[in-house]
Amino acid sequence: MSSQTDVLIIGCGIAGASAALRLAQDRERQITLVTRAADPAESNSRYAQGGIVTVGEKDSAALLVKDILSAGAGLSLPSAARILADEGPNLVREVLIGAAGVAFDRTSDGRLAYGREAAHSRPRILHVGDATGRAIVEALIAALRQYSNVRIVTSATAVDLITFPHHARNPLTVYRPITCYGAYVFEQPRRTVRRYLAGATILAAGGLGRIYRHTTNPEGARGDGLAMAYRSGARVINGEYVQFHPTALAVPGGEGFLISEAVRGEGGRLFTPDGRAFMAAYAPQWGDLAPRDVVARAIHHEMVECGYPYVLLDIHSVLSRDRIRERFPTIYARCLALDIDITRQPIPVVPAAHYFCGGVWTDEWGRTTVEQLYAIGEVACAGVHGANRLASTSLLEGLVWGDRAARHIAAQGVLPMVDPDDVPPWEEAGLEEDADPALIWRDMRTIQYTMWHYVGLVRSTRRLARALRDLNHLNQDIDSFYRTTRLNDALIGLRHSVQAARIVAEAAQHNRQSRGCHYRDDTKGAAPV
Numbered sequence: 001m002s003s004q005t006d007v008l009i010i011g012c013g014i015a016g017a018s019a020a021l022r023l024a025q026d027r028e029r030q031i032t033l034v035t036r037a038a039d040p041a042e043s044n045s046r047y048a049q050g051g052i053v054t055v056g057e058k059d060s061a062a063l064l065v066k067d068i069l070s071a072g073a074g075l076s077l078p079s080a081a082r083i084l085a086d087e088g089p090n091l092v093r094e095v096l097i098g099a100a101g102v103a104f105d106r107t108s109d110g111r112l113a114y115g116r117e118a119a120h121s122r123p124r125i126l127h128v129g130d131a132t133g134r135a136i137v138e139a140l141i142a143a144l145r146q147y148s149n150v151r152i153v154t155s156a157t158a159v160d161l162i163t164f165p166h167h168a169r170n171p172l173t174v175y176r177p178i179t180c181y182g183a184y185v186f187e188q189p190r191r192t193v194r195r196y197l198a199g200a201t202i203l204a205a206g207g208l209g210r211i212y213r214h215t216t217n218p219e220g221a222r223g224d225g226l227a228m229a230y231r232s233g234a235r236v237i238n239g240e241y242v243q244f245h246p247t248a249l250a251v252p253g254g255e256g257f258l259i260s261e262a263v264r265g266e267g268g269r270l271f272t273p274d275g276r277a278f279m280a281a282y283a284p285q286w287g288d289l290a291p292r293d294v295v296a297r298a299i300h301h302e303m304v305e306c307g308y309p310y311v312l313l314d315i316h317s318v319l320s321r322d323r324i325r326e327r328f329p330t331i332y333a334r335c336l337a338l339d340i341d342i343t344r345q346p347i348p349v350v351p352a353a354h355y356f357c358g359g360v361w362t363d364e365w366g367r368t369t370v371e372q373l374y375a376i377g378e379v380a381c382a383g384v385h386g387a388n389r390l391a392s393t394s395l396l397e398g399l400v401w402g403d404r405a406a407r408h409i410a411a412q413g414v415l416p417m418v419d420p421d422d423v424p425p426w427e428e429a430g431l432e433e434d435a436d437p438a439l440i441w442r443d444m445r446t447i448q449y450t451m452w453h454y455v456g457l458v459r460s461t462r463r464l465a466r467a468l469r470d471l472n473h474l475n476q477d478i479d480s481f482y483r484t485t486r487l488n489d490a491l492i493g494l495r496h497s498v499q500a501a502r503i504v505a506e507a508a509q510h511n512r513q514s515r516g517c518h519y520r521d522d523t524k525g526a527a528p529v
């Protein structure tokens with residue numbers, strides 16, 4: 001079975017949807033988006049709370065670049081940060097406000113309301129309440145629905161990129177550069193793998209938070225895109241830079257829900273479960289208002305050293321009941337639904353994997369080292385975030401690089417299509433046995449605990465060596481499981497996850513210098529930020 005399309009986009013978050021919207025302007029061009037989720041809006045983008053950065057009122061692109069480079073701890077690529085700051089604000093106006101009609105919050109006199117976040121020198125964050133990502137993705141998808149040349153295929157999980165020479169029937173393709181011609185995609189309802197053949201393929205499959213035990217990311221962020229690109233031979237960089245958020249909810253049923261840093265900004269204090277305030281011991285000059293990484297590592301240290309399953313964040317002793325409900329309506333409602341009344345009791349929190357700063361290397365147009373394969377958004381690494389991401393810049397990155405990749409593809413004119421006879425169909429014969437969900441669940445948990453304890457907030461040679469040994473062993477088991485069992489979405493994700501975990505662990509092992517969100521406690525290096 002095969003489908004042909006001019007452009008295949010894997011992923012439907014802000015990056016994939018933005019690329020599709022630009023490409024769709026040429027009604028002759030056929031665009032197919034696939035997403036493993038049943039709802040096209042389901043993605044990391046959907047859960048973004050704070051907002052999307054732009055250039056504010058008494059602000060400039062140069063100032064934004066300065067803040068990005070400063071957060072990136074010396075590893076952000078200045079030219080990439082400049083592209084973001086120069087092109088982003090216009091795209092927010094043209095695409096998000098204009099074409100998609102996103103209703104960002106405004107002041108009482110009708111001007112856009114710019115919020116301010118940590119490490120930004122100016123108020124410049126546009127938001128829609130505290131559910132900005134949802135408003136953006138739903139608006140982009142509604143806009144895409146207006147185009148008859150755009151097809152969105154849901155419940156469709158990409159298994160592998162189709163690349164030559166690897167998948168070619170013609171052996172002479174070995175003398176040509178590695179080239180991508182689409183992807184093998186598992187269609188969940190039919191339980192079959194179809195070849196989606198395309199002249200250009202855009203990987204927009206998001207991040208990998210789910211390879212960690214604690215994460216703010218939804219279930220689809222398994223590193224699928226990273227693993228597929230890596231297997232195809234694409235260059236992957238900066239894998240060690242995984243950003244952790246200090247405070248995610250640690251209550252059954254609400255795990256991973258983000259407790260905004262604004263809670264500490266309003267005077268919230270951290271305590272151990274037995275009532276000991278601990279931040280002053282880790283950061284005497286800042287206390288509870290220490291930077292994100294410092295707080296996350298302090299909490300992690302308390303949990304590891306004392307065996308606490310979480311720590312407590314207290315805001316009820318600081319703010320009145322009314323003020324808490326007014327200032328944090330979503331957090332209040334979410335916690336209350338889980339029987340935590342934050343106006344009366346502290347909030348159990350843990351640090352959680354939040355954002356992948358590394359990824360598939362791309363140039364300023366989203367091109368990877370594989371011909372006709374583009375990568376955009378969180379799966380990609382164009383250099384904006386360096387060793388640490390500045391808050392609220394990732395949505396904008398998806399918008400800007402989505403647009404750039406689309407423009408680059410459009411500029412190529414007619415794209416080279418592959419003959420279906422040159423690509424073998426997916427080999428499924430003889431695989432009768434269904435995957436055992438207990439095995440998948442257990443293996444996934446092993447990956448998540450290994451990454452959390454050994455490749456998490458604090459890394460050391462010994463922990464990383466242990467992680468790699470365990471992950472390599474598990475990878476072999478999962479690979480043979482994968483080759484002898486009928487596919488399903490969870491099994492595909494498990495295979496991608498273990499490979500993404502190995503990429504992160506190997507990069508962390510090779511880089512002995514602490515920088516940004518990569519922190520090693522057994523080697524000298526740049527001071528952790």
Ligand SMILES: Cc1cc2nc3c(=O)[nH]c(=O)nc-3n(C[C@H](O)[C@H](O)[C@H](O)COP(=O)(O)OP(=O)(O)OC[C@H]3O[C@@H](n4cnc5c(N)ncnc54)[C@H](O)[C@@H]3O)c2cc1C
Pocket residue numbers: 010011012013014015016034035036037040042043044045046047048049050051052053132133156157158159204205206207216217218220221224225258354355376377378379391392393394395396398
């Ligand atoms: C809780 C939370 C809050 C955040 N807050 C902010 C914020 O305020 N501001 C900000 O700028 N950033 C924020 N971020 C980060 C930001 O949301 C993401 O970095 C960004 O949305 C990534 O967009 P994307 O399009 O690259 O990927 P995603 O939005 O994650 O989309 C990935 C897509 O790929 C699909 N996919 C994955 N694997 C496969 C596969 N194998 N086959 C087919 N489809 C697949 C998914 O289904 C999805 O459609 C936040 C993230 C989280 C989790």
